[in-house]
Amino acid sequence: MARLLPKGTVPRVYIFCTLIQAIAFIIAESYALYLIKMSHQATLKSQWQVPDIQSAVSASVTTYVVYSALFILAQCYIIFLCGEALATQNTIQVIVVVLFYFVCLANSVTRYISMFVWPSLAAHMFTRDNNMFLLQVTVVTMYCIALLALVVLSYKLKKDVGWSVFKRLGADISLHRAFAWHQSLVMILKMDIYFVGSYLIQMTALILKADDIETWLQITVFIPFCIVVIVGAFYALAGERRRLMIVIATCLFLSIGYFIFKIARVCDSSILGKPGDPYADSRPFFMITIVVCMLLVIATGAISIMCIHNFGSGLMEAIAYDKLRMKHRKMYATDKTASDESEQLMDEQGLSPRDRFALD
Numbered sequence: 001m002a003r004l005l006p007k008g009t010v011p012r013v014y015i016f017c018t019l020i021q022a023i024a025f026i027i028a029e030s031y032a033l034y035l036i037k038m039s040h041q042a043t044l045k046s047q048w049q050v051p052d053i054q055s056a057v058s059a060s061v062t063t064y065v066v067y068s069a070l071f072i073l074a075q076c077y078i079i080f081l082c083g084e085a086l087a088t089q090n091t092i093q094v095i096v097v098v099l100f101y102f103v104c105l106a107n108s109v110t111r112y113i114s115m116f117v118w119p120s121l122a123a124h125m126f127t128r129d130n131n132m133f134l135l136q137v138t139v140v141t142m143y144c145i146a147l148l149a150l151v152v153l154s155y156k157l158k159k160d161v162g163w164s165v166f167k168r169l170g171a172d173i174s175l176h177r178a179f180a181w182h183q184s185l186v187m188i189l190k191m192d193i194y195f196v197g198s199y200l201i202q203m204t205a206l207i208l209k210a211d212d213i214e215t216w217l218q219i220t221v222f223i224p225f226c227i228v229v230i231v232g233a234f235y236a237l238a239g240e241r242r243r244l245m246i247v248i249a250t251c252l253f254l255s256i257g258y259f260i261f262k263i264a265r266v267c268d269s270s271i272l273g274k275p276g277d278p279y280a281d282s283r284p285f286f287m288i289t290i291v292v293c294m295l296l297v298i299a300t301g302a303i304s305i306m307c308i309h310n311f312g313s314g315l316m317e318a319i320a321y322d323k324l325r326m327k328h329r330k331m332y333a334t335d336k337t338a339s340d341e342s343e344q345l346m347d348e349q350g351l352s353p354r355d356r357f358a359l360d
Helices: 009-044 051-088 091-117 122-126 130-169 173-207 213-239 242-254 256-266 283-310 315-331
Strands: none
Touching: 009 051, 009 122, 009 130, 051 091, 051 122, 051 173, 091 122, 091 130, 091 173, 091 283, 173 213, 173 283, 173 315, 213 242, 213 283, 242 256, 242 283, 256 283
């Protein structure tokens, strides 16, 4: 069990808080799903017997079920990000987890507003549920506390991990900058996976219809495009494939037009507040997701260009050498730091100047 825990007090407190927070949010969202089901059943048995209203109520229930499920999925993904950030000593990933929590807080506030401040006609069924009201207030409060705790722990963790990375990569400033851009792109691609995946789930479960041409364009064009671009970006970055990364960056910048089109589509005045509005309950959540996805796409394209500039700087060799060093330490159970010059991994005569990078 001790081997599974990170070393140091701050990393252990960080992962412990992350797990406790995730478990608390998963329990809260599971209870929210139960309350949504109860409200739906009570509403169907009440005076709302008009077929059109019942259809709107069912659509509203589906919307909040989907977003509660996405909240649960987000917590599971955050656990993965936090654990991997500690395992790989990725300081950028630690900071991005805080931003992830901020987006979750924005969505939880939006859900409270859409249920109790400006509810749609169908969402009025929640206004009489005192348990749901207390739960939503509790969830928003929990996100505020969790965000504050993560900010403090991330600041302390960044100082510890940042020094460790400096010792591993040596004193070459250009190498540190290249490594920072490399980590940034890896991290932003992981965020792309969740938020683009979340966008596709929302589109598929809430908006698209089987008889709509956009549904088939989504399935046959947009989903494969997203998969190819994200996988291609990881592949190009791992092998420093300059031409492929240029193509990926170009595709990313071109896709900005798609998200601008979706924003215009969601805000179309011809469907706002009208019967059959497909975004009646999901519009605020959908807008947050689209804006976040568009910002991530812009950031991914910009960071890709910076990584292209750093290709061939010797970063891949430095990372490979560091992995060899860490493998050696685990194999022989050594506790020496990466800056200990007495540790010899291989004969220096067999190393070219480019392979050493002042790491030995």
